[in-house]
Amino acid sequence: MKKQLIIIPAYQPLESLVPLTKDIFNYFENVLVIDDGGGEKYAHIFTQLKDMGAIIVTHAINQGKGRALKSAINYCLLNPEIAKAGVITVDADGQHRPADIVKVADAMEQNPNDVVLGCRAFDTENVPWRSRMGNGISRKVYKWTCGINVSDTQTGLRGLPFSFLEIAARCEGEKYEYETNMLLDIKTNKVNITEVTIETVYENNNESSHFNPVRDSIRIYSIILKYSFASLFSALIDYIIFIIAHACGAKIMMATYIARACSCLINFTLNKNVVFQGKGNSAVQLAKYLVLVVISGTISGWAVTNLSALIPAVAPVIIKVPVEIILYLFNYTVQRTLIFSDKE
Template identity: 40%
Template sequence: MKNCVIVIPALNPNEKLCDYVRLLSEERFLSILIIDDGSSHTCQTIFDRCSSYHNVTVVRHSENKGKGRALKNAFAYILNDEQMGNANGVITADADGQHELSDVMKLCQSLSEDKSKLVLGVRSFDTENVPLSNKMGNTITRHVFRLLYGKRISDTQTGLRGIAMDSLHHFTDLEGERFSYETNMLIAAVRQKLAIEECPIETVYINENESSHFNPFKDSAEIYWVLFKNFFKFMGVSLTSFILDITLFQLFILILGFTFARRRILISTILARAGSSLFNYCMNRSVVFKSRRKWNKTIIGYYSLAVAEAVTSGLSVYLLFQLTGFREVFLKAGVDLVIFLVSYRIQKLVVFKD
């Protein structure tokens, strides 16, 4: 018996699901769990046939809740089942039959070798049968994920995944009810520092992937919101810090109105920057990056980075001005944009890294 649980979320499947489940059942996996995610009643005979095979259980949602919710409910079901909870891991597969049995077996073998990891069945997108939209979508998402999270993943949209049982609890409470949940799984794996293993699999697209329930606009928007959400928080905190800096500057200008202009401006600038930078540090630490490191281990790095950014900005603008003769304000805008993007990565991967 293969000591893995197969999870298949299904919405209005066709007869191919029965053939696929039969092949899986013949391999004697510990259990095969099918989530009927609110399919129409006309599909009931298909699920009845599937449940008649060895070790197959069908759990039904009364209404469609999305692939993410189906997977989360399946994981919770497995963790609460004494027999399934003793498996080496869980393998998620799609209901359209696009994941070859031999590839499922590869992931099962990999899960038997390690108790704490995420295994991704990665496809090759260089073959002719890959729809252009899928090829472009995966390429863009792959590069964005690496840019924002520092991890190279060849196939961010694969539905064939193996989760070691010791790691399954990391994925039961994540956000996302539809396809964005699978992106959240990758982000959670990176944040939890799980080993992510890639296993090459066959690239199968049946009839241009027409059976997929993926909405190109709605689901793509949700996926990219998940990817950029943390960066948008970083931008929001930076904008708020800028407004606070201007507000404090004006406040101190009014308070110090009795002093000489040069002294008033200098003191107001220093005090305003001190207040806004402290606010920025606290918000980035607790809200954006949610670092568990103690403040005394991060504040030195944060202010060292701030000083380095100021020096880099000044020198870069000066050198570019000497080389190009462009107006300083335009050069500074471009330079500071690059520094802002680099600062996000450094704060995420160095300053506030757990």
């Protein structure tokens, strides 16, 4: 029998959770199920699981998958003897077969300090469009924005070593964004990731999922939204000051430098503390950031100057807009990989 604790967050689960849990008990000694505020209508399911030997943690009201997982992890930290071999999180909708859960457990035993992800293949016909699209987008987005390269960013089948549980307990997010925020914390804390390939299963086209593609995607991609807000706010300041300086007689290059100088400190503060949450040396990061400001400003000023000469009918303040959009992508990549990187 495997020693890892199986954690199953469940909100208004299907009856199929009962036989799934029974099957899991054939391989694992302990199962912890979180009743995330399902109410009286679903109480009989959790009663059956309790009678089967599962530990039940109950929320009075629905609080979301992230909070449910953190409640389970908190239980483990208060009762460490049950989770010393690590924990494996499993979805309640039947996506994760007991054989695949065992594969994750085996990988944990071979890599005791790693986080193990059970990763699905998304090129099969039985994958619902929203899951295929969601994972495809999130893979590319998280590789570019966060430097995280995993084949299944949204998998709920995860093996977490006991040493990682305190980090997981502090991870931000109450709903589905918790799992993607966990990937950020894995990277920040330099924890290695091991992947195992699992069967791609969707019961009834994944109808039991409570994932909302619009609302939960906004939460998941919050880092991009934060960066966009910080950049747009700083760009607005930069743009206004550029217009004023240029109108007062400053040449394009000088007006660009003046505008950059005024907006850069605001942008640096927002990006360090809100977007990337950098924990490194602020003085070193600021020095690197100022170098980026000079380089970015020079490129912007050079591009606007030369494009204005090529297209004299278009005002420089108009030409500046597409130039800054291109630099937006350049600046983000440099800040993520070189300035606010977790590398020492």
